[in-house]
Amino acid sequence: MPKKLAVFEPSGLRIKIDASNTILDAARELGLQISSECAGRGICGKCFVTVEPAANPSEADITHLSEIDRLRGIRLACQHELQTDTRVVIPQAAQAKILMGGTASSMEWNIDQDLTGQKGIAIDLGTTTIVAYLLDMENGIQIGQAASLNPQIIYGEDVMSRIAHAQKEEEGKRTLKDIVLRKLDELIKDLASSANISFQEITRLSIVGNPAMHHLLLGLDTHSLGRSPYEPVIRDALNLKSEGMGLTTARDASAYFAPNIAGFVGGDTAAFILSQRLDMTDQIVLGIDIGTNGEIVLSVRGDLFCCSAAAGSAFEGATIKHGMRGQEGAIEHVSIPNPDEAPKIYVIGNVVPRGLCGSAIVDIVAQLKASGIVEVGGQMQGSTRVVETDEGRAYLITDPDENGADRRIVFTQKDVRQVQLAKGAILAGASILMESAGIGVSDIDMLLLAGAFGTYIDPRNALAIGLLPPIDQERVIPVGNAAGEGAKRLLLSTRERTLIEKVVKKTNYLELARYENFDKIFVRSTLLEAKMPL
Amino acid sequence: MNELTHALAELEEDNVQELVEKQIAQGREPMQILDNLKEGMDIVGKRFSENEYFLVELVMSADIFNKALEILQPKLLKTQSGEKKGKVVIGTVKGDIHYIGKNLVIAFLKSNGFEVYDLGVDVAPETFVAKIKETGATILALSGLITTTHDVMRETIEALSTAGIRGKVKVMIGGCDVNQEVVDRTGADAFGRDAVSAVEIAKDFTT
Structure with missing residues (x-):
């Protein structure tokens, strides 16, 4: 299979991938965000990008795009395979503005000299997911991607x-150290064999993760992370020999660990800041990475503030009765046009629905609220599709034979409570960060949503339930795996490493639980409304 | 339902304050006012158990109750504060600084007639020991929201043994992830799932 190059702007990320992949596939391999609500079937018309050279428009292009747009080279990313080397511009005008805010232009990647013939792997070590990107370091082109659950x-x-x-x-x-090392070995092996390269060619690794993942991988003592005042043992960046850290693959590579900011905010957040150049923006930008441990960053024209919000794993489906990860069979989106009838659902892979992933969990709460079945306080009312179960009330999403389902899928009162706690943690964190920096909602120029979850949620619904501060929807910009993008920059560039070390030193960390009136702000944040809790 | 009880159960903050002040001015027996407030908290607790109320309502009710109690307290002292059910020392253990759950437990214990000594957050084992000795409390309530504090709960309970007072005190624990296994591991006597169940345990301890 021939491979083609795709270069994405404004991020400057580049990938070489089988020509049978669509532009949307290539973006997702890179961890980049392109809006899409129909799982790439040409139905929603959301995934439009500017393409050069542009292939002949497909029928879906003609349906969804105006003639002028088509003439300008705009196409639906899901409709076009990479038949040739292609330049793709993702329409995120606002994001481009930050990237251009300073001296670093979006395309400038500061790749180190003398990396000819060398390969490197950038690793985003998350609490739930590990993603590894294989890059040709000579030119920064991504030539492979592998992901796995964190076995811990x-x-x-x-x-x-x-x-x-x-x-x-x-x-x-x-045990925790070994299990994750073996998984990294496995990912490196998979990447090397699929790109047909030897371990010797891999000369660099870069690893970003939260402080707990960082410490556990390095086998460091975690007592100080687990107790107030929650301090990491090692804060500074590290450069180790792979073999020394315990890897059995790519033994000779040098592994760079991004520096930690505080006990709960690590190199992944620093990489997020770096990839979006939040240290250089001339605007006021709020960045939220919604994971099991949510990290929130506020940049006030380059002055950086951050905090960590214990969102828990509700949005990853873990504490939700019929929750699941975003894989085939997961309901990705839900809407309730008529509360007396079965809701509309969109299932990943268009197969029999098995459960709900994070984006659908946000949708369902917003839609239940909008149709009056769930109140602002989160209480579920009686309704045609609300059933009594042994766990209390539950809204019926599917019964067997509805919506192609073969089982009953419900959303319980308890699930609503779990979402309230999770979103309450995020909103309280964002609000306190804003308040302590003297920033109001109307001051925010942009809200960047990072991470897989941020990529797939419907911002309208996230705003409606008050998961995010109540800003204009147009200002909410999903940025995909920003930590992963930062890891790639750190892999390729010594200059970027110097930069991130500076960024970490000037980032102010705020301990939420110590904030005055945290309890009142947090509980008010659990209300399902588009309102600040202060 | 009594007007004051109803106002508290419905979380009408201003109304509760006005009613308490008005009734005091009219010379109503402070103990009767307190009883109405307690009944209101009982209803809040029941609604929470039945899923009608959630955290926000619990925190609001605790806040309203505490404010009403502040108005009432000076009057109560004059007329004897009634029979206390028992003394409880409470705090969030060392290494943890979360307090929302702990403060809810305090409000519900108070509304059920317990005398509560709150040591705040990040409390060292020796501080708990000293307070128990000082007050003669028979119940110790330990809170810890994060999993890593289970060990600190154990250390705190061990400190009671070292001080020779473990036999005089019943210990209940609460917070995230606590269950019977954690009770066994820490050497506590019981765990509470929420503020309402904490009251039931405290009542069991004192009978």
């Missing part, structure tokens, strides 16, 4: 239970 998950969903495991069990620290 069997020892706990969130960072605190992992830390507790590392401390409680005799061999806990060793």
Whole structure:
């Protein structure tokens, strides 16, 4: 299969990928965000991008795009395979503006000299997911991507239970370290074999993760992370030999670990800041990475503030009765046009629905609220499709034979409560960060949503339930895996490494639980309304 | 339902304050006013157990109750504050600074007639020991929201043994992830799932 190059702007990310992939596939491999609500079937018309050279318009292009747009080279990303090397501009005018805000232009990647013939792997080590990107370091082109669940998950969903495991069990620290090292070996092996390269060619790794993932991978003591005042043992960036850290693949590579900001905010957040150049913007930008541990960054014209919000794993489906990860069979979006009838659902892979992923969880709460079935306080009312179960009330999403389902899928009162707690943590964090920096909602120029979850949620619904501060929807910009993008920059460039180390030093960390009236702000943040809790 | 009880159950903050002040001015027995407030908190607790109320309502009710209690307290002292059910020392253990759950437990314990000594957050084992000795409390309530504090709960309970007072105190724990296994591991006597169940446990401890 021939491989073609795609260069995405404004990020400057580039990938070489089989020509049978669509532009949308290529963007997703890179961890980039392009809006799409129909799983790439040419139905929603949301994934439009500017393409050069532009292939002949497809029928879906003609249906969804005006003639002028088509003449300008705008196409639906899901409709076009990479038949040739292609330049793709993702329409995120606002985002481009930040990238251009300083001296660094979006396309300038500061790749180190003398990397000819060398390959590198950028790793985003998340609490739930690990993503590894293989790059040709000579030109910064991505030539492979591999992802996996973090195998430590069997020892706990969130960072605190992992830390507790590392401390409680005799061999806990060793086990957690080894299990993730073996997974990294596996990912590196897969990447090398699919790109047909040897381990010797891999000369660099860069790793970004939250402080707990960082410490557990390095086998560091985690006591200080687990107890107030929650301090990391190592804050500074590290450069280690792969073999020394315990990898059995790519032994000779040097592994760069991004620096930590605070006990709960690590190199992944620093990489997010770096990739969006939040340190240089001349605007006021709020950045939210919604994961099990949510990180929130506020840049006031380059002055940086951050905090960590314990959102828990509701949006990853873990604490939701019929929740699941965003894979085939997951309901990705839900709408309730008529509360007395079955809701409309969109299932990933267009197969029999098995459960709800994060974006659908946000949709359902917003839609239940809009149709009056769930109140502002979160209480579920009686309704045609509300059933009594042994766990209390539940809204019926599908019964067997409805919407092609073969089972009953419900959203319970308890699920609504879980969403309230999760979104309350995020909104409280964002509000407190804003208040302490003297920033009001109307001051925010942009809200960047990072991470897989941010990529797929419907911003309208996220705003309607008050998961995000109540700003204009147009100002909400999903940026995809921004931490991953930062990791790639750190892989390729010594200058970027110097930069991130500076960024970390000037980022102010705020401990939410110590903030005055945190309790009142948090509980008010659990209300399902588009309103600031202050 | 009594007007004051109803106002508290419906979380009408201003109304509760006005009613308490008015009734005091009219010379109503402070103990009766307190009883009405307690009944209101009972209803809030019941609605929480039945899923009608959630955190926000609990925190609001605790806030309203505490404010009403502040108005009432000076009057109560004059007329004897009635029979206390028991003394409780409470705090969030060392290494943890979360307090929302703990403060709810306090409000519900108070509304059920317990005398509560709150040590705040990030409390060292020796501070708990000292307060128990000082007050003669028979119940210790330990809060910890994060999983890593289970060990600190154990250390705190061990400190009671070292001080030779473990036999005089019943210990209940609460927070995220607590269950019977954590009770066994920490050496506590019971765990509470929420503020309402904490009251039931405290009542069990004192009978």
